[in-house]
Amino acid sequence: MAMKSTSPLAGLLRKSPFKPIQEHMRTVFSCVSLLMPLFEALSAKDGKMINQLAQQIDELETEADKQKSVFRLNMPKTLFMPVDRRDLLNLLRDQDALADDAEKISQILTSRDMTVPEAIKDLLGDLLQGTLEICSEAKLMIEELDELVQVGFGGREHDKVIEMIAGVRTSEHNLDQTLHKIKRALFTAEETLPPVSVMFWYQIIDLLGNMSNQAENMSDRLLLFLSK
C-alpha cells in the first residue's frame, strides 16, 4: 500500500531562506565585479572586449533575476522565520538592484561608443574602486547570515556584523565625496566635451552612486534583523 510520509516534521522544516539570499548575492557580486574590466576595456578602446563583458554582465543579471523569482515563489506567508519576511524580501530587492545598475551601465557603454574624458579619468577609477569595495563589504556581511542564525542574531556574531555595517556606512560616506569631486570635474570640463556624451557620463556616475546607496540600504536591512 502506498504510504506517503505523514511526517509533520518534513513539512515544518522549510529550506533556510538565508542560503538562497547568499547565493543571489554571490551572483550579483560576480556581475558587479565585471564593471572593473569593462571600464578597463573602455579605456583601451577594445570594442570586442566591451561587448563580451557586457554580454557576461547581462547573463549574470538574468541569473540573479531568476534566483530572485525562485526565492519569492518559495516565501509563503505562513513561514515563521527569525527575521521579518518583508525585511528579507526588501534585502533581496536591494541586492538585485546592484546587478540592475551594473547592467544599465554596461548597456550605455555598448549602445554608444564612449570615450573616458581625461578630466575625470583618475576620479572615475577611484569611484569604481570605491563602489566595488562597498559591494564586497556588503557581500561579506551577507555571508555572515548563516552564522547569525546559529547564534540567534546575538552575542559576538551580532557585534561583528554591527561593525561590518558601520564599515559599509563609512565607506559610503567617503565615496559621496568622490562622487561630488567627479561631478565637479565633469562640470568644469563640460564646455570642451560633446554635450550628449556629458549627459551620459552624468548618468553613469549617478548609477555608480546609486549602487553604493543600495549597498548601504542592505546594511540597514541587516540592522533590522539584528534589532528584532
Place this chain on the structure above:
Amino acid sequence: MEIITAYGTILMVLAIVFGLYMTWGVGANDLANAMGTSVGAGAVTVKQAIGIAIVFEFAGAVLAGGNVTNTIRKGIIDPTSIVDRPEILVYGMLAALLAAAVWLMIASAKGWPVSTTHSIVGALVGFAIVGIGPEAVNWGKIGKIIASWVVSPVIGGTISFLLVMSTRKLIFDTENPLKNAKRYAPFYIFMVGFIISLVTLFKGLKHLNIHLSGIQSFALATAIGILTALLGWSLIRKVAEDPDADREFHFASVEKVFTPMMLFTACSMAFAHGSNDVANGIGPLAAVVSIVSSGGEVMQKSQMPIWILVVGGAGIVTGLVTLGYRVMLTVGTKITELTPSRGFCAELAAASTVVLASRTGLPVSTTHILVGSVLGVGLARGIGALDLRVVMNIIISWVVTLPAGAVMAMAFFFFLKGIFG
C-alpha cells in the same frame, strides 16, 4: 458469559491480529517520524536506527509503558454497568483497535499528520458512547488527556528553547566554540541518560517488583547518566577541526561534535516512543486478553502478561522493517535543515516530555511533541524557516481524528456485535 466461553479463542486471535495491525502502523509511521531526525543528521544509519528501535522500544514499553497501557486499557471506559455482558467490552476494544488502525492507514495514504494516540482515544470514546452509554466514558480523564495534547508540545518547546539558549551561551557564542563543545558535550549527553532514567526509575518500577527509594533512583540515574556521558565522550573525543568546512560555515566543526550526540537522543526517542505509543496497540489487546482469560471478568485487576508486550514490540518492529525505514529515509532527507545541535536539543526535549507524560499515564503524541520542540528552537531564532501551515494541519487533524475514530469504532462495534450476537 456464554459468548466469551464459546468464542474466546477466536476473539483472542482477532485481538492479536488487530493489535499487530495497529502496532505495525505505529512502527511504519510514528516511530519512523520520531527517529528520522537522527537519521537525517547522519548520526545513525537506517539499519542502526532499526537496531536501536528494537532494543529501546521494548525497554521503553516494559520499563515505563505500564501506566499508559493501563489508561488505554481501563482508564477511559468505566465498564461497571456491563459486568454481566463482558462481550460488549471485548467487541468494543476490538472495534476501537480496528478503527484506529484503519484510520491510520487512510491518513497515511492521504499524507495527513494524524496521531495514533488520538485515533485510539477517539475510537474508545466512540465505542463507549454507543456500546455502553455516554456515562461510561470517564470524561474527567478524557479532559486531562486532551489538555495534555495541548500542554505537552508547549512543554517540549519550552525545554528545547532553554536547551538551545544554553548551547549558545556555553558553546556557540564563545571565543573557542569547538573547545567548549567538546567540554560541555559529555554534560549534555549525561542529561540524556540521567533525565530519561530518573523519570523512569522514580517510583516507576513497581510493576517489575523493583522498589527503589528516591535516593536510590537518583543514584542509579546518575550512574546511568555518567555511563552514557563516558560513552559519548569516547565518540566525540576524535572529532577534529575541519578548516575547509569552517571557512564556508564557521560552526561546521562544532556541529560535528553534536552529530554523535544524536545517537543518544535517537535511543531516548525510541525509549520514549515505546513508553507511550506501544500502549495504543496493546492496551485494547490487553483488555481483551484479560477478559477472555478470566472467563468474563471486566474489572481487570490482573497484571498484564509480558507476551502482550512482545506482540506489541514485534508489530512495531515489523512495521519499521517493512515500511518505516522508507519513511525514515524520507523524513531524514527532508529535515536536513535541522542541524545536529538543534536536532539534539529538540529530541532531548521531546523525549523527556514524552517519558514524563508516560509516567503520569497520559497518552500523548510523540510526533506532535517533537513538532512543539522544533518550534521551540524556532522561537529561539535558531531555524531558517518553519512552515506554520503544519501546525494548522495538526490542529485540523485533531479535530477530524477524534470523531473519525469514534464513528468508525461505532460502525465496527455494531458489525462485530452482529456477527457474534
